[in-house]
Amino acid sequence: MTRIAVIGAAGRMGRELCRAVLDDPECTLVGGVVEPGDPSIGADLGTLSGAGEAGVFATEEPPEEADVHIEFTSPEATVAHLAYGKPVVIGTTGLSAEQTEEVEAAGERTAVVLAPNMSVGVNVLREVVSEVSRKLGPAYDIEVVETHHRHKKDAPSGTAIFLGRAAAEGRGQVFEEVAVHGREGVAPRREGEIGVHALRGGAVVGEHRIVFYSEGEEVEVVHRALSRRTFADGAVRAAKFAASAEPGFYSMADVLR
Numbered sequence: 001m002t003r004i005a006v007i008g009a010a011g012r013m014g015r016e017l018c019r020a021v022l023d024d025p026e027c028t029l030v031g032g033v034v035e036p037g038d039p040s041i042g043a044d045l046g047t048l049s050g051a052g053e054a055g056v057f058a059t060e061e062p063p064e065e066a067d068v069h070i071e072f073t074s075p076e077a078t079v080a081h082l083a084y085g086k087p088v089v090i091g092t093t094g095l096s097a098e099q100t101e102e103v104e105a106a107g108e109r110t111a112v113v114l115a116p117n118m119s120v121g122v123n124v125l126r127e128v129v130s131e132v133s134r135k136l137g138p139a140y141d142i143e144v145v146e147t148h149h150r151h152k153k154d155a156p157s158g159t160a161i162f163l164g165r166a167a168a169e170g171r172g173q174v175f176e177e178v179a180v181h182g183r184e185g186v187a188p189r190r191e192g193e194i195g196v197h198a199l200r201g202g203a204v205v206g207e208h209r210i211v212f213y214s215e216g217e218e219v220e221v222v223h224r225a226l227s228r229r230t231f232a233d234g235a236v237r238a239a240k241f242a243a244s245a246e247p248g249f250y251s252m253a254d255v256l257r
């Protein structure tokens with residue numbers, strides 16, 4: 001039985017995670033951490049997440065007995081929470097290069113899984129995107145287009161960067177050197193650039209399109225998340241992995257291996 005505490009339990013993903021952990025016969029939800037001063041402190045996590053009373057309550061600090069934490073909060077909170085020192089699965093996106101380095105360094109002390117998208121589909125698609133890019137070669141123009149709900153804070157999405165890197169790597173480029181984020185004014189396409197575009201609106205759970213254009217054809221690789229449950233199920237799978245893994249810095253590729 002894996003004892004899991006959800007950090008950021010009052011958020012959109014936090015509630016989905018609480019439901020997913022409560023539904024999993026191999027896991028026990030032992031706690032849920034919310035921001036200091038949050039009105040849901042003391043609330044039953046089952047009731048808060050819509051799963052029905054669970055007898056486990058939202059707190060400001062995680063319970064000692066957790067084997068592993070699942071963290072979907074903000075970049076700042078995620079880095080601050082590394083001090084808990086527990087095995088942790090991190091889904092938070094929008095981390096700076098310095099914040100990512102801090103997360104990586106935590107892997108020297110405990111098991112850390114960091115993934116901008118916990119769905120099986122996106123992680124399989126990463127290989128497909130890399131391979132399509134490799135086979136089509138540098139003559140094709142690549143554009144990455146992502147769409148998310150109106151509440152999403154970071155842009156572009158962590159997944160757009162993840163899949164953009166795969167496309168770049170596939171044809172021997174470094175994504176950060178060729179990415180062009182949106183276009184405005186006089187902005188003709190330069191050879192080899194990868195355009196990245198973030199659409200925000202409504203309740204869209206998450207859509208990612210990697211489009212390859214030549215003069216004569218258009219090849220599109222698409223992932224649409226239909227429910228946040230797909231991310232939560234992946235995170236719970238990663239938590240079971242992290243709870244028994246050696247200290248190290250892991251990705252979903254390690255979890256799904």
Ligand SMILES: NC(=O)C1=CN([C@@H]2O[C@H](COP(=O)(O)OP(=O)(O)OC[C@H]3O[C@@H](n4cnc5c(N)ncnc54)[C@H](OP(=O)(O)O)[C@@H]3O)[C@@H](O)[C@H]2O)C=CC1
Nearest residue numbers: 008010011012013034035073077091092093116117118231
């Ligand atoms: N890897 C993946 O598969 C996925 C990743 N994500 C990422 O997960 C993150 C969260 O997304 P989402 O759930 O939609 O966002 P929400 O804003 O709904 O949830 C984040 C929650 O974290 C809380 N929080 C902030 N600081 C702390 C803290 N110090 N302690 C405890 N809780 C805290 C927030 O509280 P408050 O609102 O009061 O600030 C909020 O309830 C984003 O970075 C998003 O991109 C999302 C989906 C899938």
Ligand SMILES: O=C(O)C1=N[C@H](C(=O)O)C[C@H](O)C1
Nearest residue numbers: 093116117152157158159206
């Ligand atoms: O904020 C979200 O909602 C999502 N964020 C992740 C990202 O930034 O890639 C994953 C998913 O697309 C949903």
